[in-house]
Amino acid sequence: MKYIAKYDYIKFKQCPRLFAYNWLDIRPSAGEIDPLKDFLTLQGIEVGILAKDLFKNRATYNVNQKNVTLAFIETKEALGSVDVIFEGAFEYEGLITRPDILNFKDNELVEIKSTTEVKDDHILDIAFQKYLLEKCGVKINKVKIGHINKQYVFDGTLDLNDFFIFTDVTEIISHKILELENDLLIINDIIKNGVLPERLIGSHCNSESGCPYKKDCWDEATLDSIFNLRRDVSGKKFDLHREGIKQLKDIPSYVTLTNFQKLQKEAEIHSCAIVNHFAIAEAIHEVVYPIYFLDFEAFIQAIPRYPKTTPYQQIPFQASIHRLKGQGLKLKHFSFLNIDDTDPRLALSKFLIKSLEEYGSIIAYHASYEKGRLYELIKSAPQYEKELLALIDRIWDLEEIFNKGMYVHPDFQGSTSIKKVLPVICPKLSYDDLGINNGTLASVQYLKMISKDTSKEKKEKIKNDLEAYCSLDTFAMYSIFKKISELI
Ligand code: SF4
Known part of the structure; x- marks a missing residue:
């Protein structure tokens, strides 16, 4: 039954x-x-x-x-x-x-x-x-x-x-x-x-639990750019779609849009990036050499794993840094990856303080994440509070170039995530061929790597995949930054 x-x-x-x-x-x-x-x-x-x-x-x-x-x-x-x-x-x-x-x-x-x-x-x-x-x-x-x-x-x-x-x-x-x-x-x-109820696509299709049947229900609608409307909390895009407006460029002028959404519409009308050269130049002038491109990977667990941690606390276990001492100079890579089931936070703090040195901009992508992890590291390594706070002060967020609408491209599809921006700005770089190609998979695989039940060979494979993934994140930042700098 x-x-x-x-x-x-x-x-x-x-x-x-x-x-x-x-x-x-x-x-x-x-x-x-x-x-x-x-x-x-x-x-x-x-x-x-x-x-x-x-x-x-x-x-x-x-x-x-x-x-x-x-x-x-x-x-x-x-x-x-x-x-x-x-x-x-x-x-x-x-x-x-x-x-x-x-x-x-x-x-x-x-x-x-x-x-x-x-x-x-x-x-x-x-x-x-x-x-x-x-x-x-x-x-x-x-x-x-x-x-x-x-x-x-x-x-x-x-x-x-x-x-x-x-x-x-x-x-x-x-x-x-x-x-x-x-x-x-x-x-x-x-x-x-025994009949399927009417297909009524809406924000419920993208709810927290998601829906595995989007491919079927959305069908060709997945290609409709109206769904790329950024920060559309009221679900305006679904109303417009129901009215038959499928592309951003066709949004009638009486519809109220945010500044960013207006730029999205304009980018689609002209089929190219809308670039605010002046704003980009102003932003980039804040950056000082040596430049450090920084990225963390972290895991979360419901049941805390290490003392002095809370449920679902992000525990950073990996960091990648690409350092550029000056324009035209060679890029140098530094990395940290904890490989056993020990609290990685103290060792990571020491690595960061040593590798990021005392001067120069630290570029992160979606910097609130890196800042958040650094503030948490202070709690686990209070003896390094001064040094870690100094690192936070030097952080510069590359995502802001895109987030603040200084560079809006129709192919970003309304997103400013590095995964969407990279293939447009640097088409030769891709996450597609990596064994680990997103942060979620990185955290799940890390926990597998430190598990005593995982074979030595498997651990080695995960370690290499993690290194490749995190390193590409910072290399991608460097490459995007270089391209954007060339615009000014
Ligand atoms: S995609 Fe899922 S949630 Fe959306 S209409 Fe179809 S079945 Fe419903």
């Missing part, structure tokens, strides 16, 4: 068509698997296991069965004989749920999330569960979401009472349950009719 689970309901709330794709098994070519999503799923499982330890003084039962029929049987057997059931299985008229924690002593339903806050999807998730459990005759007085305390500082021993925060959402979900009853009628109609 096929059941409707909370996952299906959340997908339905994101987009009825997305629910139908999954439910009706009409699965068009789904997009690529995001390595970060896989990694976060595993972390979620680890956090869920940790939360069970909070109930170790109670009589508990863990329904370990993946097989649903057996899980129903086990749950029935455990009911009434224990205080707490983990991942019990409940069914009501085609709906199914496996609640993380059912605490019968306090009539509490608890859902564990590996995030640091309660999100809208969590409310839908737990409303679905409460509705179903009550239909099954389970008494629920309190509903809580257990999530991670962002402020928690790990001191080497995990204190679960401090690591978790339990937010009472009993009140919040009461009106969601009324909404749910209505939604279930629509869901049942979709199932009965």
